Amino acid sequence: xxxxxxxxxxxxxxxxxxxxxxxxxxxxxxxxxxxxxxxxxxxxxxxxxxxxxxxxxxxxxxxxxxxxxxxxxxxxxxxxxxxxxxxxxxxxxxxxxxxxxxxxxxxxxxxxxxxxxxxxxxxxxxxxxxxxxxxxxxxxxxxxxxxxxxxxxxxxxxxxxxxxxxxxxxxxxxxxxxxxxxxxxxxxxxxxxxxxxxxxxxxxxxxxxxxxxxxxxxxxxxxxxxxxxxxxxxxxxxxxxxxxxxxxxxxxxxxxxxxxxxxxxxxxxxxxxxxxxxxxxxxxxxxxxxxxxxxxxxxxxxxxxxxxxxxxxxxxxxxxxxxxxxxxxxxxxxxx
Amino acid sequence: xxxxxxxxxxxxxxxxxxxxxxxxxxxxxxxxxxxxxxxxxxxxxxxxxxxxxxxxxxxxxxxxxxxxxxxxxxxxxxxxxxxxxxxxxxxxxxxxxxxxxxxxxxxxxxxxxxxxxxxxxxxxxxxxxxxxxxxxxxxxxxxxxxxxxxxxxxxxxxxxxxxxxxxxxxxxxxxxxxxxxxxxxxxxxxxxxxxxxxxxxxxxxxxxxxxxxxxxxxxxxxxxxxxxxxxxxxxxxxxxxxxxxxxxxxxxxxxxxxxxxxxxxxxxxxxxxxxxxxxxxxxxxxxxxxxxxxxxxxxxxxxxxxxxxxxxxxxxxxxxxxxxxxxxxxxxxxxxxxxxxxxxxxxxxxxxxxxxxxxxxxxxxxxxxxxxxxxxxxxxxxxxxxxxxxxxxxxxxxxxxxxxxxxxxxxxxxxxxxxxxxxxxxxxxxxxxxxxxxxxxxxxxxxxxxxxxxxxxxxxxxxxxxxxxxxxxxxxxxxxxxxxxxxxxxxxxxxxxxxxxxxxxxxxxxxxxxxxxxxxxxxxxxxxxxxxxxxxxxxxxxxxxxxxxxxxxxxxxxxxxxxxxxxxx
Numbered sequence: 050x051x052x053x054x055x056x057x058x059x060x061x062x063x064x065x066x067x068x069x070x071x072x073x074x075x076x077x078x079x080x081x082x083x084x085x086x087x088x089x090x091x092x093x094x095x096x097x098x099x100x101x102x103x104x105x106x107x108x109x110x111x112x113x114x115x116x117x118x119x120x121x122x123x124x125x126x127x128x129x130x131x132x133x134x135x136x137x138x139x140x141x142x143x144x145x146x147x148x149x150x151x152x153x154x155x156x157x158x159x160x161x162x163x164x165x166x167x168x169x170x171x172x173x174x175x176x177x178x179x180x181x182x183x184x185x186x187x188x189x190x191x192x193x194x195x196x197x198x199x200x201x202x203x204x205x206x207x208x209x210x211x212x213x214x215x216x217x218x219x220x221x222x223x224x225x226x227x228x229x230x231x232x233x234x235x236x237x238x239x240x241x242x243x244x245x246x247x248x249x250x251x252x253x254x255x256x257x258x259x260x261x262x263x264x265x266x267x268x269x270x271x272x273x274x275x276x277x278x279x280x281x282x283x284x285x286x287x288x289x290x291x292x293x294x295x296x297x298x299x300x301x302x303x304x305x306x307x308x309x310x311x312x313x314x315x316x317x318x319x320x321x322x323x324x325x326x327x328x329x330x331x332x333x334x335x336x337x338x339x340x341x342x343x344x345x346x347x348x349x350x351x352x353x354x355x356x357x358x359x360x361x362x363x364x365x366x367x368x369x370x371x372x373x374x375x376x377x378x379x380x381x382x383x384x385x
Numbered sequence: 386x387x388x389x390x391x392x393x394x395x396x397x398x399x400x401x402x403x404x405x406x407x408x409x410x411x412x413x414x415x416x417x418x419x420x421x422x423x424x425x426x427x428x429x430x431x432x433x434x435x436x437x438x439x440x441x442x443x444x445x446x447x448x449x450x451x452x453x454x455x456x457x458x459x460x461x462x463x464x465x466x467x468x469x470x471x472x473x474x475x476x477x478x479x480x481x482x483x484x485x486x487x488x489x490x491x492x493x494x495x496x497x498x499x500x501x502x503x504x505x506x507x508x509x510x511x512x513x514x515x516x517x518x519x520x521x522x523x524x525x526x527x528x529x530x531x532x533x534x535x536x537x538x539x540x541x542x543x544x545x546x547x548x549x550x551x552x553x554x555x556x557x558x559x560x561x562x563x564x565x566x567x568x569x570x571x572x573x574x575x576x577x578x579x580x581x582x583x584x585x586x587x588x589x590x591x592x593x594x595x596x597x598x599x600x601x602x603x604x605x606x607x608x609x610x611x612x613x614x615x616x617x618x619x620x621x622x623x624x625x626x627x628x629x630x631x632x633x634x635x636x637x638x639x640x641x642x643x644x645x646x647x648x649x650x651x652x653x654x655x656x657x658x659x660x661x662x663x664x665x666x667x668x669x670x671x672x673x674x675x676x677x678x679x680x681x682x683x684x685x686x687x688x689x690x691x692x693x694x695x696x697x698x699x700x701x702x703x704x705x706x707x708x709x710x711x712x713x714x715x716x717x718x719x720x721x722x723x724x725x726x727x728x729x730x731x732x733x734x735x736x737x738x739x740x741x742x743x744x745x746x747x748x749x750x751x752x753x754x755x756x757x758x759x760x761x762x763x764x765x766x767x768x769x770x771x772x773x774x775x776x777x778x779x780x781x782x783x784x785x786x787x788x789x790x791x792x793x794x795x796x797x798x799x800x801x802x803x804x805x806x807x808x809x810x811x812x813x814x815x816x817x818x819x820x821x822x823x824x825x826x827x828x829x830x831x832x833x834x835x836x837x838x839x840x841x842x843x844x845x846x847x848x849x850x851x852x853x854x855x856x857x858x859x860x861x862x863x864x865x866x867x868x869x870x871x872x873x874x875x876x877x878x879x880x881x882x883x884x885x886x887x888x889x890x891x892x893x894x895x896x897x898x899x900x901x902x903x904x905x906x907x908x909x910x911x912x913x914x915x916x917x918x919x920x921x922x923x924x925x926x927x928x929x930x931x932x933x934x935x936x937x938x939x940x941x942x943x944x945x946x947x948x949x950x951x952x953x954x
Contacts, residue, residue, distance in 0.1 A: 097856050119855040120863075132853035136871045145867070146857035197857060 050074055051096070051201055051233065056105035058091060065091060067257040073201070078227050078234040080248030082241060087254045089237045093203050096235070097126045109200065125194030125202040129209050131186045133178040139189050140174040146197035164192040167226060184215045195230070204236045208243065220246050241281050253277055275324040275384050285327040285361045286384070291317045306339045306361060313383035324384040329363045331377050340376035343369045417779035418790065421772045428825050429797050432808025439644035439811060450642050457629040457646065464625065465608035468547035472604045475548055476555025482693050483556055484563035487678045494694065497701045499553045503940045504933060505890025506613025507907040511929035512704035513546045513618060514914065515711035520922050522707050525716040542618045547611060549704065551604040562596035599664040606657045610801045613892040617914060626650045630803050635897060640811060647804040658799050708933060712926035717919040734923035751924060754909035755931065758889055761905060764824035765831055765888035766881045772828065773835035773880060780836065781843040798833045802893030805829055809898050820903045826894040831884040838883055842876030879946035886939040889932065906932045
């Protein structure tokens, strides 16, 4: 079990990571999701021991790793650009970590073959790594990290350089492998689809802090902040002002999109500024309506994304005419 | 590299730790620099300071000394200016030839013009001597057939040898600028109404100007500091600054004057170097490189290409061929030989190298010089790699410290070899009996080349590879052994061969500090050449041929090992 406690790190005098604490349980895959520059790669490098935090501690099974150099941590790390050793062939790359552990040659051969089989590269052992395609290189990097049977495996944007189809393919395989091996994993990405596909738990990193933590469906259902809702592209994020409490936990809110009604457990004051999320799907029995003139219609496989003149958007089953006046019932939530 | 030390702090005090990591980076820099810098201080800066100290002694400024100095200075400028002019005269058309025309054997011709630049000065001097010298092929053949004698003056030979050496600089620098020049620019100028002369003066020349200036300055710099060629082809009456330093230090034992001369020499070369780097950095109009070579079409073009190829191949081929030829031909009597001379093919000059004759130039078989050279060269390889690796690793990190130290470590390149030798004599005169000083001097000359070869290769290894290796369980030493070393092997081989070649051919410094009983090949050649008799001359030719062979093999190896596009001069 990996535990991070109050990690701080500055970069060139500016705070990069502020008070980061989280835990990865055995068999669990967590995903660090954040825009580029949010410090997620640095966090991985610190866990791997390649960088040191300014303060805070990193523990594995209760033991502080501060004095453990990277080569004794037994953590696998898969880099975005794979970092395969160009002077070694596929077998030698995968065998590298085992050779460093001075395992007997027979065992090395056996474990290399097994690792390559797991990533479906059984026949590739003698190839030069520079002759492989991007996807194949990625698999070799994965096999190399798996071969050492790490206590924890980390992925730094591992699929960033691959095209969409390959990415979906590999992602599915990776999920299966992680599930089978039960190695705790940390997966870093800026792609929310990737994150939601692979993660048991998602941590959203923003401005050096963990902004939201939860299971994918929980985060999806309750983004809890305007940033998360925008970053995940959940719908229209609106600014509004509380007008009055109607009944129970329902509030009447004035916004750019007109008067809207939300239900939430927050204790709001009259006149307070709030952020609202208007989900872009048509729901027949909702009270809230957003309306406008269709300014742009984009065909998206099974639906149409319709953007209004004021920038709000909804998804519809049938395409409206350009310039047509529309009123769509949608669900609106309070983001506080 | 990674110490893994980390101070645990409960609360987040930002910035404290990063100060200590910064300190650690500096400390690791300092460790890397320790050896190379100590070496430079001991063998370059300390001797340099002794030279400076000697210069400021009162007995330097006498009217006689000043007369010697002005004479040497005037002649140095004169010959360097003339040599540069002649080099441009051959180099500019050649640059145009290589940049614009396709012809059969182009790579070969380009290689032949480039090889002399890497050859030791003694070899080039011996080559021209073997062809055009008083005892050279041409002259001895002419006298044997009772034709009117033809001996070019030593000064003409010096100029020719300088052109032979440096034309390749003009070809490379101006040629590169020319091939970056889009001919569409010239065509556009024509369509706008400029005739061919005005195209040249208004478009082509302005775009080439700074590259021509840079090439000229570099050629001038090399001619200015030329030593071996002038000493071997000219002799003491052609005293440039460099030759005068040698004469004053070794023959006349006037060390203060030698020191004074070398300070003047250093000031001049530093000025030229600064001017050169000024022009080379200014030499950048953003031009798109284009392959614009074509076969010569018009009669004028064909004539130009044909005559220039003929001229270049004769000029470069004849000296390089006549040297081995002359080493295998007996054309004059040996010293004290009474019997009739058997003219023609002989291997005597080579076999004689293995015999320790009484009354010969040496007290040992001359071939010992070859063994000495090889031993010195091996020691130089070891030393310069030992010092070059840490320096190159440090330079590859390029922090502020490195930016300051980078020019410092290249400084020995700017000072002449004779001056380095002089510094050794003044600073470490009492240890001159030891043959150990020679490899240190050679290392001083070779180190900049070694570093410049290693540094780009080190910088080309991504840090991520080292990180990946260390997360896979490789300790810092294992990372170095398994990642850095195998990837650097080619560059290290190239650097080693570079050091080897430099050491084999080093003449100026060695001549000043080598013990008489431990001559190197170049020193032996110089001594053979300064002795009368056909046998001594023949042995000089044989030695020079051996050296040429060894060097050529080394050059080929360097080209094979070197990463593509890692810099020219």
